[in-house]
Amino acid sequence: MKMPGDTLHPADERALKLTKAFRAYDLDTIATTLGVEALSRPLAQVHSNLKQVFTQAQADEIDLLQPPANFHTWLAGPLSTPNRGPGPLKINTLTARVVTLRVLYDALITEGVLTTNPMTGYPNPGTEHASDPIPEREDIEQLLKTAKASSPDLFAALTLIDEHAFQVKELLSLKWSRYDPATGELLRARTVTTLSQGAQRALEPLLKEAGGPLYATEKALPIFPITPEDLRAQLWKACKVADIPHIPLSALRRASLRDHPARMAASGFSNDQAYRRALRLAGKVVEKHRRDDP
Structure with missing residues (x-):
């Protein structure tokens, strides 16, 4: 009873x-x-x-x-x-x-099952803002290490952004017909860039996968046959696996301007004025977040 x-x-x-x-x-x-x-x-x-x-x-x-x-x-x-x-x-x-x-x-x-939300602090993927803090160099290195171990395509894309300040639209429009692996020269939207040794090495497995320099160049195959959404999704996942804060692609590009300030032509700028303006903007973001730190 x-x-x-x-x-x-x-x-x-x-x-x-x-x-x-x-x-x-x-x-x-x-x-x-x-x-x-x-x-x-x-x-x-x-x-x-x-x-x-x-x-x-x-x-x-x-x-x-x-x-x-x-x-x-x-x-x-x-x-x-x-x-x-x-x-x-x-x-x-x-x-x-x-x-x-x-x-x-x-x-x-x-x-009444829970008192706190386990998702608190978990970022929505792919959200980017011009005021996003520029990532620390240590986090970038950890991200690159994670990408290298899991995805040659993602590693190469992030390396080109990190080393040469590529914008996403320009990066994903690149074709093998605009790259000379013998010299490392790459025809960009506004200039010709000689890629760093690290960037050239990152592209080697992709070129091999595309059929080698003769085939890939003749067919004008894209270097990165993915969409911006795919790239951002892969980046978001890599940040989680690397256990670092999410690094938007735009913030990674600004970090390139901060970390490699002497590379005007290598960063895709055709004139010094535009390059200096980009450097100033990157510097302002860094300084703002330094002031905001407690």
């Missing part, structure tokens, strides 16, 4: 149901229990956006209600894993996944 005190309050029953569903990695039950209004999107979309997170969490035995200290770093893997087909994901898909998980945790706080 049940005593009056044995009956759970409806809110407690929902909290218990949600907790059990999390222990079982039962995303369908979680989404259905919370509902469309609380999650601000169709349940099918919630399932699509979070499927990889729950699948990988179960495989790795990650407690999604009480995540480990490296949770944000771990998330980079499942969040960037496609549900089907090859990757990488579009930046909008990555952003949707991050936002959906954040909203899910907010709903759990409303339900």
